[in-house]
Amino acid sequence: MRSFRKLVLICGLSIVPGWVLADTTVTIGLSGPLTGGEAGSGKDNENGARLAVQDLNAKSFMVSGQKVTFKLDSEDDQGDPKVGVQVAQKLVDSDAIAILGPNNSGVAIPASRIFSSAGVAILPVASNPALTAQGFNDIFRIGASDAQLGGAMADFAKNVLKAQQVAVVDDRTAYGQGIADQFLQEAKKIGLNVVAQEYTNSKAVDFKAILSTLKTKNPDAVFYGGYSAQAGPMLKQMHEIAMRSALLGGDGICSVELQQLAGDVSSGVFCAQGGSALDKTEAGRAFIQRYKSTYHIDMLVYAPNFYDGAMLIAKAMQATGTTTDRAKIRAYLANVEYDGLAGHYSFDANGNLKGAPTTIYTFRNSQLVPD
Known part of the structure; x- marks a missing residue:
């Protein structure tokens, strides 16, 4: 027992x-x-x-x-x-x-x-x-949200870059169109002159036709609603046709990936990213x-x-x-x-x-x- x-x-x-x-x-x-x-x-x-x-x-x-x-x-x-x-x-x-x-x-x-x-x-x-x-x-x-990111870039274009004329391109995705619309809304509200609005797609690699049209409008800045995969080649082609506009965008282009795609021509790019600067x-x-x-x-x-x-x-x-x-x-x-x-x-x-x-x-x- x-x-x-x-x-x-x-x-x-x-x-x-x-x-x-x-x-x-x-x-x-x-x-x-x-x-x-x-x-x-x-x-x-x-x-x-x-x-x-x-x-x-x-x-x-x-x-x-x-x-x-x-x-x-x-x-x-x-x-x-x-x-x-x-x-x-x-x-x-x-x-x-x-x-x-x-x-x-x-x-x-x-x-x-x-x-x-x-x-x-x-x-x-x-x-x-x-x-x-x-x-x-x-x-x-x-x-x-796009309202915060797109609006911030419009304010930056006017108040910091002192831009007067802007153009807008978006890739027709829900993200690209959404952030471009928010940029446009704020740009018009604060008195920026939107001289052109163009469209592309999220698979495009050749933007010279669009950029040549925009160049004739002489915008101080071009806002791109889309991602780095297109913004990199777009920036490179802007330099190839001697287009001197600044390239603006939201968080979709706000990464080192853009620089890797554009090479040594990434100066003149400004983008908005949610969150405080991590560093x-x-x-x-x-x-x-x-x-x-x-x-x-x-x-x-x-x-x-x-x-x-x-x-x-x-x-x-x-x-x-x-x-x-x-x-x-x-x-x-x-x-x-x-x-x-x-x-x-x-x-x-x-x-x-x-x-x-x-x-x-x-x-x-x-x-x-x-x-």
């Missing part, structure tokens, strides 16, 4: 430590263009999220007394709305607690309907105002250095925002004590106050980032720096 009791006690002791130490694995989803023309941005976002997951796992993150291990389910939406909807459904059907992205407005708008119908919180940087005007309660934009803080400088030492490339645009987004999801889990309840995560994010690498995060009733800071950048010595 005594031996039996001893055996029960030993068995009980061997079971308890295993139960206490068992990890819970939580998946954070990510939707972004990991291949194609916007792959640079998509991989940049993914890299930022991966650094956050590394940090969370390194510090033994706990939720309700249980150790949590994070993993990132990063899906390639190719920057294509149809693929993006398929990716959204795949992530909804998975066990992902919340979603980082999408990156592109053209993907985010249709994909958001899939996520919303399933009650899954998404943290996109897609900037078209239409995204957060749909009435959904699960979108939390972790970057500035102004010690934590920001450390992140820039860590990013480069980890991936052996320069950070582009939104890696710190995606890092912050992953941390926001983790904070929501810890505060609500859940690793599975998507509704509780969504409800917590609606009222969150959080200071991250890229700035302070809190959201209005539509899911827009309140008081989203905007920084104007330019290129000096082939480096993207705050102007």
Whole structure:
């Protein structure tokens, strides 16, 4: 009898430590263009999220007394709305607690309907105002909107560059058209003379016909609504035809990728990016250095925002004590106050980032720096 009791006690002791130490694995989803023309941005976002997951796992993150291990389910939406909807459904059907992205407005708008119908919180940087005007309660934009970025560039053109005449080109994507429209709206409001408006597409590589037409209008600045993959060749061709206008844009062109595509002619480019200048803080400088030492490339645009987004999801889990309840995560994010690498995060009733800071950048010595 005594031996039996001893055996029960030993068995009980061997079971308890295993139960206490068992990890819970939580998946954070990510939707972004990991291949194609916007792959640079998509991989940049993914890299930022991966650094956050590394940090969370390194510090033994706990939720309700249980150790949590994070993993990132990063899906390639190719920057294509149809693929993006398929990716959204795949992530909804998975066990992902919340979603980082999408990156592109053209993907985010249709994909958001899939996520919303399933009650899954998404943290996109897609900037078209239409995204957060749909009435959904699960979108939390972790970057500035087109209204903030496009408006800031119009104000910069007039007040800093002292431009009087501007031209506008956009690539007809939801992002490009959206930010160009916001630039136009503010430009007209503050008295800039819009001398021309032209259109291209997100696959174009030859802009000389458009640029030759614009050159005859003699604009002081050309605002391009689109991405670096087109802005780089466009800038190069502006120099080839001796067009002396400054090239302006939003966060879509605000990366070292533009300089890599344009070569040594990247002076005279100005772009708006959501968030404070990262190199102004010690934590920001450390992140820039860590990013480069980890991936052996320069950070582009939104890696710190995606890092912050992953941390926001983790904070929501810890505060609500859940690793599975998507509704509780969504409800917590609606009222969150959080200071991250890229700035302070809190959201209005539509899911827009309140008081989203905007920084104007330019290129000096082939480096993207705050102007």
